[in-house]
Amino acid sequence: MAGAGPEFRTVLFPMEGTSELTALHVELAPAFDQIARFASAPHLPEAVDILMDARVVDPAATRADGVQVTVERSGFAGKSYGLSLAIADKQMRFGSDWPGVVVATGVIAPRGRGGVAGIDGFAAKVNAVISHSVSAPTPVAFAFPRANWDAADADVRAALEAAEVDGRLTLVRCTSISDAQRLWRTPGPARRPLWAVLLAAMLLLMGGVAAWQYVSLTDVRACRASVQAMPDHDAPPAMLAATIASCERAARRLPDDGHLAFQIGQLRALDDNERLAAAAWKRAAELGDADGMASYGRWLWQSDTAPGRSPDPASVDRALLWLKGAAAAGSPAAADDIGAIMLDAGKMEEARIWMIRAREQRAKIAKAR
Amino acid sequence: MRPNIARLIAGVLDEQVEDNDDFDDLDFAIRVRNALRLSMVLPGDLAALVWSSPLARSIYLRLRIDATVRAQRQWVQRGFATELVRLAADSDEDSEAIAASGVIVRTTRSKATGGWIITLRLAVDAFEELPTRLSVRLSDKGGMTWLEGQLDSYGGLDGLWQDATITPRERLRSHGLTIEFF
Numbered sequence: 001m002a003g004a005g006p007e008f009r010t011v012l013f014p015m016e017g018t019s020e021l022t023a024l025h026v027e028l029a030p031a032f033d034q035i036a037r038f039a040s041a042p043h044l045p046e047a048v049d050i051l052m053d054a055r056v057v058d059p060a061a062t063r064a065d066g067v068q069v070t071v072e073r074s075g076f077a078g079k080s081y082g083l084s085l086a087i088a089d090k091q092m093r094f095g096s097d098w099p100g101v102v103v104a105t106g107v108i109a110p111r112g113r114g115g116v117a118g119i120d121g122f123a124a125k126v127n128a129v130i131s132h133s134v135s136a137p138t139p140v141a142f143a144f145p146r147a148n149w150d151a152a153d154a155d156v157r158a159a160l161e162a163a164e165v166d167g168r169l170t171l172v173r174c175t176s177i178s179d180a181q182r183l184w185r186t187p188g189p190a191r192r193p194l195w196a197v198l199l200a201a202m203l204l205l206m207g208g209v210a211a212w213q214y215v216s217l218t219d220v221r222a223c224r225a226s227v228q229a230m231p232d233h234d235a236p237p238a239m240l241a242a243t244i245a246s247c248e249r250a251a252r253r254l255p256d257d258g259h260l261a262f263q264i265g266q267l268r269a270l271d272d273n274e275r276l277a278a279a280a281w282k283r284a285a286e287l288g289d290a291d292g293m294a295s296y297g298r299w300l301w302q303s304d305t306a307p308g309r310s311p312d313p314a315s316v317d318r319a320l321l322w323l324k325g326a327a328a329a330g331s332p333a334a335a336d337d338i339g340a341i342m343l344d345a346g347k348m349e350e351a352r353i354w355m356i357r358a359r360e361q362r363a364k365i366a367k368a369r
Numbered sequence: 370m371r372p373n374i375a376r377l378i379a380g381v382l383d384e385q386v387e388d389n390d391d392f393d394d395l396d397f398a399i400r401v402r403n404a405l406r407l408s409m410v411l412p413g414d415l416a417a418l419v420w421s422s423p424l425a426r427s428i429y430l431r432l433r434i435d436a437t438v439r440a441q442r443q444w445v446q447r448g449f450a451t452e453l454v455r456l457a458a459d460s461d462e463d464s465e466a467i468a469a470s471g472v473i474v475r476t477t478r479s480k481a482t483g484g485w486i487i488t489l490r491l492a493v494d495a496f497e498e499l500p501t502r503l504s505v506r507l508s509d510k511g512g513m514t515w516l517e518g519q520l521d522s523y524g525g526l527d528g529l530w531q532d533a534t535i536t537p538r539e540r541l542r543s544h545g546l547t548i549e550f551f
Binding site: 007008010025027029031032035036037040041042043045048049068070072343344345346348 | 464466468469470471472473475477479480481482484486487488490492493494495519521522523524525527528529
């Protein structure tokens, strides 16, 4: 997710029947993070579904980031605003280096793995965009379906190409939402939650005594060193693969080391391999590692409440078992997650108790430092 | 639907004459009743009959009211709230949660527009027993409607705060919220 970037991102889209462009804004809404209905969007009842389809190309851990969507004008029909919504959403969550205005029109294909489908009234919309580009003070990127480009009349193509040659427009022809990726920053392969990064780093430092007991084991040393050398984001695939291999070798030597199993889970998650990550977290949890219990519980909960999956109360119960174990072992992140589960279930009083407990545990950890 | 279009359609429907001799009203009523237990949006074949037959329309409207009353009654029987109270602990300057059993209402000030967004979300266990696409109304005890419309497939509904003279928070100081299905 973008750090201290702008508070919202705006992408313009042309509306049928008018020569003006309308603004669509996206801002972060942490209150909706990681819940099935992760977006609030007045007058846009399809927004959650559109975002769900557009986010399939994003790292799994970011697909339920909470956002809030508003439009300057309501009362329009159709889903041709989908591409503008998808781009503004990614710019907001991942940041953007594009220096100017973005205008977009196109349908995000339902269950189309990020595909962008054509729209009606393309020629009229092109006219509106070109008119806007004449007076725009900054460069304009115009994203639209490649299907419309392929089917467009020669004069429509010529007008767009002329505007591009003049430097007023940058044309972004999209078969898939990924074709517009120059308009936002590339997200990391999988975002490690901040709590996991902090806890892992702290435990790596504080767990020195435990680590030294197997300092003679080459593989373990190599694993630890590799983990410490890993960047927070965008680890080169080869480095990630080597680290995983090193830690797997270490785990074979120390099969009962819960924290090692937890770290392997983190590495597998970085590698976008949810199945193997979950298996490693489960192993760590069963070995009594607090981070492992917290991660496995969180995975059970989130995989149950992930968009498109039917919630299974039994799965949430299993998640709660592990999360409560982790919270009892001092994990504030687990207490936070339990609070969120309670909040989601409308159990406000219990939610408040767990959130207070998380704060207290964080304060305790900070004091211990 | 825009009011003038709704009036136009109503005028056309009022002029309709029942000309479907094969219409089986009992069979239709049973099928509509069963369908409304799952969703307030009828399957295509039943919806087509509602549009084409005045008798089917009359039966549907009655059963729709029955289904709504049933949903509201079940909601109450299952212990979910019809009144919401402000949750001061979960509030900050730009956001506020108002919660009760089975439902959370959040008001958030948009940084992009400066306006307030109202979001209603039913808890999963509260929503799963209701027919989908049920209409919901969130209003306060002073008679102001905060939100009105069909729940989406995730049990939620969003809207914009309409009254520029007062903020949702100020309004909540003097008026509690109620939720009803219709």
